[in-house]
Amino acid sequence: MTMATSSAGSRRIATISATVKSAWPNRYDVIVFLAIGALFVAMAHGAKLMHKPLAGLEVNPVSLDPRNLPQYALLTTLRMFAALGFSLLFTFLVAPLAAKSKKAERVIIPALDILQSVPVLGFLTFTVVFFMNLFPGSQLGAELAAIFAIFTSQAWNMTFSFYQSLKTIPRDLEEVTSHFRLSPWMRFWKLEAPFATPGLVWNMMMSMSGGWFFVVASEAISVGDTKITLPGIGAYLSVAIDQKNIGAVGWAVAAMAVVIALYDQLLFRPVVAWADKFRVELVAAQATPESWVLDLIKRARFLSAISGFLDRLLQAFSGNVANLSKQIPETPAVSSRANRIFDWVWNIALLVLAVWAAWSVISYIHATLGWPDLAEAVTGGFITFFRVVILIIVASLIWVPIGVYVGLRPALAERVQPVAQFLAAFPANVLFPFVVVGIATYHLNPDIWLSPLIVLGTQWYILFNVIAGASVFPSDLSEASTLYRVKRWQWWRKVMLPGIFPYYVTGALTASGGSWNASIVAEVASWGDTKLEAHGLGAYIAKATNDGDFHRVVLGVGVMSVFVVTVNRALWRRLYALADRRLRLD
Amino acid sequence: MGAVAARTDGRQALVSVKHVRHFYKRGTSSNLLVLDNVDLSLYDNEIVALLGRSGSGKSTLLRIVSGLMPPSEGQVDIDGHVVKGPADGLAMVFQSFALFPWLTVLENVELGLQAQGVPPEERRKRALGAIDLIGLDGFETAYPKELSGGMRQRVGLARALVVNPKLLLMDEPFSALDVLTAETLRTDLLDLWCEGRMPIRAILLVTHNIEEAVLMSDRILVFSSNPGRVIAEIKVGLPQPRNRVDPAFRALVDDIYARMTAKSTATPAKEGLFPGTGISMSLPQVSTNTLAGLLETLAEPPFNGKADLPLLAERTQMDVDELFHAAETLQLLRFVELAEGDLKLNDAGRRFAGAGTDERKALFAQHLMTYVPLAAHIKHILEERSSHRAPIIRFQDELEDSMTEADAETTLHTVINWARYAEVLAFDGETGMISLDNPAEN
Numbered sequence A: 001m002t003m004a005t006s007s008a009g010s011r012r013i014a015t016i017s018a019t020v021k022s023a024w025p026n027r028y029d030v031i032v033f034l035a036i037g038a039l040f041v042a043m044a045h046g047a048k049l050m051h052k053p054l055a056g057l058e059v060n061p062v063s064l065d066p067r068n069l070p071q072y073a074l075l076t077t078l079r080m081f082a083a084l085g086f087s088l089l090f091t092f093l094v095a096p097l098a099a100k101s102k103k104a105e106r107v108i109i110p111a112l113d114i115l116q117s118v119p120v121l122g123f124l125t126f127t128v129v130f131f132m133n134l135f136p137g138s139q140l141g142a143e144l145a146a147i148f149a150i151f152t153s154q155a156w157n158m159t160f161s162f163y164q165s166l167k168t169i170p171r172d173l174e175e176v177t178s179h180f181r182l183s184p185w186m187r188f189w190k191l192e193a194p195f196a197t198p199g200l201v202w203n204m205m206m207s208m209s210g211g212w213f214f215v216v217a218s219e220a221i222s223v224g225d226t227k228i229t230l231p232g233i234g235a236y237l238s239v240a241i242d243q244k245n246i247g248a249v250g251w252a253v254a255a256m257a258v259v260i261a262l263y264d265q266l267l268f269r270p271v272v273a274w275a276d277k278f279r280v281e282l283v284a285a286q287a288t289p290e291s292w293v294l295d296l297i298k299r300a301r302f303l304s305a306i307s308g309f310l311d312r313l314l315q316a317f318s319g320n321v322a323n324l325s326k327q328i329p330e331t332p333a334v335s336s337r338a339n340r341i342f343d344w345v346w347n348i349a350l351l352v353l354a355v356w357a358a359w360s361v362i363s364y365i366h367a368t369l370g371w372p373d374l375a376e377a378v379t380g381g382f383i384t385f386f387r388v389v390i391l392i393i394v395a396s397l398i399w400v401p402i403g404v405y406v407g408l409r410p411a412l413a414e415r416v417q418p419v420a421q422f423l424a425a426f427p428a429n430v431l432f433p434f435v436v437v438g439i440a441t442y443h444l445n446p447d448i449w450l451s452p453l454i455v456l457g458t459q460w461y462i463l464f465n466v467i468a469g470a471s472v473f474p475s476d477l478s479e480a481s482t483l484y485r486v487k488r489w490q491w492w493r494k495v496m497l498p499g500i501f502p503y504y505v506t507g508a509l510t511a512s513g514g515s516w517n518a519s520i521v522a523e524v525a526s527w528g529d530t531k532l533e534a535h536g537l538g539a540y541i542a543k544a545t546n547d548g549d550f551h552r553v554v555l556g557v558g559v560m561s562v563f564v565v566t567v568n569r570a571l572w573r574r575l576y577a578l579a580d581r582r583l584r585l586d
Numbered sequence B: 001m002g003a004v005a006a007r008t009d010g011r012q013a014l015v016s017v018k019h020v021r022h023f024y025k026r027g028t029s030s031n032l033l034v035l036d037n038v039d040l041s042l043y044d045n046e047i048v049a050l051l052g053r054s055g056s057g058k059s060t061l062l063r064i065v066s067g068l069m070p071p072s073e074g075q076v077d078i079d080g081h082v083v084k085g086p087a088d089g090l091a092m093v094f095q096s097f098a099l100f101p102w103l104t105v106l107e108n109v110e111l112g113l114q115a116q117g118v119p120p121e122e123r124r125k126r127a128l129g130a131i132d133l134i135g136l137d138g139f140e141t142a143y144p145k146e147l148s149g150g151m152r153q154r155v156g157l158a159r160a161l162v163v164n165p166k167l168l169l170m171d172e173p174f175s176a177l178d179v180l181t182a183e184t185l186r187t188d189l190l191d192l193w194c195e196g197r198m199p200i201r202a203i204l205l206v207t208h209n210i211e212e213a214v215l216m217s218d219r220i221l222v223f224s225s226n227p228g229r230v231i232a233e234i235k236v237g238l239p240q241p242r243n244r245v246d247p248a249f250r251a252l253v254d255d256i257y258a259r260m261t262a263k264s265t266a267t268p269a270k271e272g273l274f275p276g277t278g279i280s281m282s283l284p285q286v287s288t289n290t291l292a293g294l295l296e297t298l299a300e301p302p303f304n305g306k307a308d309l310p311l312l313a314e315r316t317q318m319d320v321d322e323l324f325h326a327a328e329t330l331q332l333l334r335f336v337e338l339a340e341g342d343l344k345l346n347d348a349g350r351r352f353a354g355a356g357t358d359e360r361k362a363l364f365a366q367h368l369m370t371y372v373p374l375a376a377h378i379k380h381i382l383e384e385r386s387s388h389r390a391p392i393i394r395f396q397d398e399l400e401d402s403m404t405e406a407d408a409e410t411t412l413h414t415v416i417n418w419a420r421y422a423e424v425l426a427f428d429g430e431t432g433m434i435s436l437d438n439p440a441e442n
Helices: A002-018 A027-050 A055-059 A066-100 A102-117 A120-134 A139-167 A171-179 A184-218 A233-242 A246-278 A292-299 A301-320 A336-368 A371-407 A410-425 A432-442 A451-456 A459-471 A475-483 A488-522 A537-547 A550-582 B058-066 B105-116 B120-133 B149-161 B179-194 B210-216 B247-261 B288-299 B309-316 B320-332 B347-354 B357-371 B373-384 B392-400 B405-421
Strands: A220-223 A226-229 A524-527 A530-533 B015-024 B032-042 B046-051 B073-078 B090-093 B167-171 B202-207 B219-224 B229-235 B306-308 B336-339 B342-345 B389-391 B425-428 B433-436
Touching: A066 A102, A066 A139, A066 A184, A066 A233, A066 A246, A102 A139, A102 A336, A102 A550, A120 A139, A120 A184, A120 A488, A120 A537, A120 A550, A139 A184, A139 A220, A171 A184, A171 B090, A184 A220, A184 A233, A184 A246, A184 A410, A184 A488, A184 B105, A220 A233, A226 A233, A233 A246, A233 A432, A233 A524, A246 A292, A246 A410, A246 A432, A336 A550, A371 A410, A371 A451, A371 A459, A371 A488, A371 A537, A371 A550, A410 A459, A432 A451, A432 A524, A432 A530, A451 A488, A459 A488, A475 A488, A488 A524, A488 A537, A488 A550, A524 A537, A537 A550, B015 B058, B032 B046, B032 B058, B032 B229, B046 B058, B046 B210, B058 B073, B058 B090, B058 B167, B058 B202, B090 B149, B105 B120, B105 B149, B120 B149, B149 B179, B179 B210, B202 B210, B210 B247, B219 B247, B229 B247, B247 B309, B247 B320, B288 B306, B288 B309, B288 B320, B288 B342, B288 B347, B288 B405, B306 B309, B309 B320, B309 B342, B320 B336, B342 B347, B347 B357, B357 B373, B357 B405, B373 B389, B373 B392, B373 B405, B373 B425, B373 B433, B389 B392, B392 B405, B392 B433, B405 B425
Parallel strands: B046 B202, B046 B219, B090 B167, B167 B202
Antiparallel strands: A220 A226, A524 A530, B015 B032, B015 B073, B219 B229, B306 B342, B336 B342, B389 B433, B425 B433
16 A cells, blocks of 8 residues: 555656646546535535524424435434534644643643533533523524534544544654754644644544444434424434334434445545554555545545645745744743743632532532432432443453454454444444334333443444454464464463453443443433333433433433542553553554 | 864854753652753854763753753853754754655655745755765655655755755664665765855764764763763764774774773762662673673683673674673673773673573572672572562662662563573563463472
């Protein structure tokens, strides 16, 4: 792929100079332009739809006619991308701040850590009301609430990734930028952003995959008396559930599958393949990501000319301001004493803020609730915790052997990996109705039978991480174990499991985090008038949201956050430290 | 085609380093002195090499000269102006090439010009000129991933030359390359220099390769380590192109080896070759395999117990750092004598070389306990305790009183590994406990 890249690259440069002679588009240009044109038309159409007044929603409620699905799918997708855009903006603003300023870092990083643990769907309750009040009478408020919910599922880990990249820039490249006296602006665009791009792109794509779940969940929101159904696949699904229309549910699943497949091929893979150019390992990797879409774009000749022009524009953009900022006079050195005083003031301010925040949260909750309510929430928390643990264990027992089997066979892995990623992206809540129908019909115990729903969507993270781990397991180690005839159980214990341990931990951590979120929509499920409820914190929060009882919601969300953060620190961090200390393969 | 001899009389120095001392701040305890009272001057038309082992602060000095970091004390002048930050008219070539992987060769070379705000057409022209000069014509649109190490360093060189610097700073530019590529690049660079095709006035080269220094430079400044101090200044008067087998060349190389292994007269008598005394002697990481191998090599023909260091280096393919560390360790353990660029096996060393495994271990154990205070100290502490065990942290904390964290860790692990070989101590990596021998018993 490296050779192909270089030849494509040189072809690109050759064609820029050739544009003078032959700017006629070839057939690839035509395909790409049609696609882009369609995209713009879709965006305009969608934007127009979003601006309709709220009352319009009641007049034109979400219809279950499958012919509406493409339009709904389009709107759902647009919401995703809008949220992604905001997340990117947030990342570019907040991460450099955290990386460059120690004081900001002390606040921002823990904040991000905690925000990552707060269940997104818990946020939704408040943001819906907030945004609706911001734009009374217009659909825009509801749209923004949905977009914001998705934003909260993407922004934090993208910011973390960017921040981490900024902190691990290779020292020699930093020295080059200091040595040639690059302005801060130029340094950002020439060094920091490109270096961070591979991590950022991967996190972006993973976030989007996870985001489909929240899109679907956030399009049909009911907070107390306020009930919104925005036109989209999620709303379609919710209406189908209300009307007990299993056929419509089937259509929704199909539509979602098509959307995810398109998004994967047309966006995920090309962008990841493009970002490969920024990887700093200066040895061509064995398996560089490939994408037929990226190849298509590279072959489109006219498009290459445009991208060449954009490239030169970008060069000018990233360099031009250099002249101006070079003349900035040296900032006078602040005396270290003044610095320390400022440190003190800052720390005290933070402390005061923390105390005030804790006091206001507690007093808010305490206004209507008391210890019994806390006990109820915490008990629910433990129940959900056990549920998540048991299910992760069960999922691991099933998928780890399969993952290892697949991972050790490269040809098979190549075909299965994308499928596993697709499954991880597919919003499992679209499939819930099938299970719910089953439970309702056969009068099964919801506490037991609703539980698998929690890991339905998240178990795939375990699978594809284990596949990845097994596929990079050093071949000399497996050869040695074959030669020494290491037998089955010993092989698992001494060879394979330690080898894939770091990958497994990553997968299980992601799965567990996603499961907590899923519990809010999985522990309370409905089919028409039938309402199924399991015991647990997810159910607690879901019911509180439905009742519009904000105090309970705050309590529930708070308790869940505490659980997630505690499990994170106590369990996952330790496992990561263990993996790092003893199980690294380098 | 000889290099123009530098005239130092009356001319203003291009670079003037005055009384530079530099510390690394070390948390709570005293600071680590890296450079001690360095004075040097660089004049037009000369290549000066800063030669020393790792830890001699020469890369730090280079960064201080370039303005990337300010010295703790002292000052650096370039062309009479005090250096207060990354200075104008300098360019640096890095050991690791430091190319941006997402920029093409052309874009990498243009980087410095773009930072100066040079307009695009002129930038491109000058960059293409520089690329042509160093012989990479045709690779303008290649990415660093596609280039070999030697080609990448050429790009680094082009990037440095294109900004028309007065002074070229080179930080071990050839040490990341294989022997043949390095040789090619060296000769190419010397050709450009001697023919005057580079617009630079002087080159400051940092290296730990003694032959490279003698091959390339007009003056060599030899540095000691811990802290870095100029211990010798050697003028190399040989005409270019220089020949490695020329007797005068070899004499110079020998002389430098001798100087680098001799105890410096400037240092107080109690300081040996390892910084610190007693248990706070900071030891380098040398494996017992290396030590045994070196003793065996010394004992065999052609050396037969006495070896000229440069020849030994060539035979064992070890670079200066590894060889000196091993030789000095063997001297510490009283298996060899190190003097005037020669390594001589003594009786104990001869016995070791000829013995079988068990006898070697016993002999090694004896010397280790006698001559390495830290090993004896650890054993003493363990014997005092009734459980005969102690956590490694205990010793690490003790050592950190007199050396840096990293040094403490290295020294401790080195001594423990030696003691394990000698079957005097046992160490459990999982629990971090040191105990008296025989792990099976614990």
